[in-house]
Amino acid sequence: MKIDETHDPARTSWVPGADTHRDFPVQNLPYGIFSEAEGAPRPAVAIGDWLLDLSAISGLLPVELHGATLNALFALPAERRLALRRKLSELLSEPSHRPALMPHLRRQDAVTMHLPAHIGDYTDFYVGIHHANNVGRQFRPDNPLLPNYKHVPIGYHGRTSSIRPSGVPVVRPKGQRKPPEAEAPSYGPTARLDYELELGVWVGRGNDLGEPIPIAEAADHVAGFCLLNDWSARDLQAWEYQPLGPFLAKNFHSTISPWVVTPEALAPFRIAQPQRPQDDPRPLPYLWDDTDQQAGALAVELEVHLLTARMRDEGIAPHRLSHGPASNMYWTVAQILTHHASNGCNLQPGDLLGTGTISAPTEEGFGSLMELAQGGKRPVKLGHGEERSFLQDGDEVILSATARAEGRVPIGFGECRARILPAR
């Protein structure tokens, strides 16, 4: 992916505060869907603490954007998306456009953000090898990774109806669980509610049923990225997951960040996929592409913060639970997408792929409480007297991410946050 004038660190924006914004300087330009108290949901681009209403300036744009979803934008060829990006970069940096565009800026904190696309299907993968190791070790100390892990990008289908944008509270789910010491299962609120730190991948152009996607073309099918919290009820999961995988332990709610960070914006932050250990098997040819290996990972730092009800009441800042690189993935985005379509399964614009929990080999980068607190054996101390083995009502989990590279303006993903409400 080419680096062009839209990435120029010298480019600045006339939008107040954009140039020093943590997530949305003019080098980012992520898309989303917003609404105001009046009026239908419609497309926007984020700039600093503001957004620009794209439906109001469609006459100025090379691509027509309207409606309540970005699916049509996702379906465009990469070069048309790039044309749109270059135009928006010009509009938001050239001060001469300020008078025409100012009326169409809105403060992000004054609008409601929606899901950016109609999600046809949602698939969650399991590419965070350290997570697979950490979790596998809790179940199978001697043999944490199953024999297929280094050959197959493991994934499974998730639920689309319960995906919500950042900010929508999560009702603590009830469900069946049977702790090992119990004689019989019971039904009630989960006692082991957890988060999972993931990246979400928005599928762009789709493929026809029966037609696989060659890995060399996989990048052309990606429309963007977001943060994804795959909330998990560990007690439900342990009891239900055999033999067909997680179900009610996951499908009660998933939270995504509402801004779609484009592959075009992330071009300067592509790095080589971390090298496989020498004696790991080489993937089968359909999953291997040298170009992808050289630039298939993202130099993105992920962070998780926790804000408890007490911290909120006492004005204590969120506690950072973990931080680590998104490159802790055993398979690249191109590999998971290619694998998904390798049997002819048809992907569609607006499908969402989750990476699976991204963890690290050491605890500062663990991507779930189950890992951090060792399944409840070693509660996490939050520094002001509270501790957590699992999430409590009132807790708020905040995921964030920043892409950084030498000589580049860092760009972020915005927040993916939600608070836990008591079970009903």
Added chain:
Amino acid sequence: MKIDETHDPARTSWVPGADTHRDFPVQNLPYGIFSEAEGAPRPAVAIGDWLLDLSAISGLLPVELHGATLNALFALPAERRLALRRKLSELLSEPSHRPALMPHLRRQDAVTMHLPAHIGDYTDFYVGIHHANNVGRQFRPDNPLLPNYKHVPIGYHGRTSSIRPSGVPVVRPKGQRKPPEAEAPSYGPTARLDYELELGVWVGRGNDLGEPIPIAEAADHVAGFCLLNDWSARDLQAWEYQPLGPFLAKNFHSTISPWVVTPEALAPFRIAQPQRPQDDPRPLPYLWDDTDQQAGALAVELEVHLLTARMRDEGIAPHRLSHGPASNMYWTVAQILTHHASNGCNLQPGDLLGTGTISAPTEEGFGSLMELAQGGKRPVKLGHGEERSFLQDGDEVILSATARAEGRVPIGFGECRARILPAR
């Protein structure tokens, strides 16, 4: 569910051949979406070998039907669907309506049938206990059923994008597989392609995220039934399914029958759920309802036929592979629906639930080739010299179903059929 004049065995139709039709006498009246060479997809009701174009007679109906899906119909309260049914029954039985309606009849074999609804999410369950036993025995001879089976209606999410109506050919999928004797996995066309005989359940009225559905209300959330062939690549499945369940082994294609058989049509065919063995655990209260146990099963006979390329060439009739009752389900439809929403997961009109493979304790009722041919150990003889362990290119699998009850006109589901095309 009340039995009314629409079920009267004495009621006949003026539509030619309808009264002796195997599937669609006037007592059935299933809905579907069809199109002709010209014109958009639109709703219809099946009657004999014909269908009635409902968009053309909307002025006569108590419910407005238009558009390319039945989702709005599914979302209606049961009493409004019943009003529509009673009106259609009158229109298609009273000869005085013949002149007005004849122009809006089409032969089913002259139109294209589509998916009846936009499917938001598709979930496949595993309630065929004999299938679970038969398959489990191949993996774990001493302990075929896992400990959760009799407590939890096991289910997992499937893929919506690759669901196709009856008649659309299935491209043999490629994928990764590693036979036990192989040193390493390889990628290629599946060598163990199978079918699975299932019922599909169309979700009607939905529930809000976070709000479970009490089992006493579950029946109100069902809009209809269909047949479902959950095509499966057994070699892909064996290699990929741990620890997160089946994925590419299933999501390359699923076939459903296009006609939605309503709960109203099936009212006379409700029977008691087969009694659980004495020492089976009693389900938890959220999954138990006496009314459901007394009338939660369907007196539906299921059949699977196979037509090979050679049989087609030589004019040999399809070979019946199996037949058995749909009541071979350990959990009722109300139980799987209630369980699905028990964690607050929001179901939506047009969601599709599969029952999982419905099998029998003995081989005449086995619901998949893997069971019939014992994983390839004992190929099925087709009677004219051919045999099958798994499906070959050119094979066509035909699922059918008939509801029967003493003193009632039997009604059927139509066909769910598709032919295997070679891998691309």
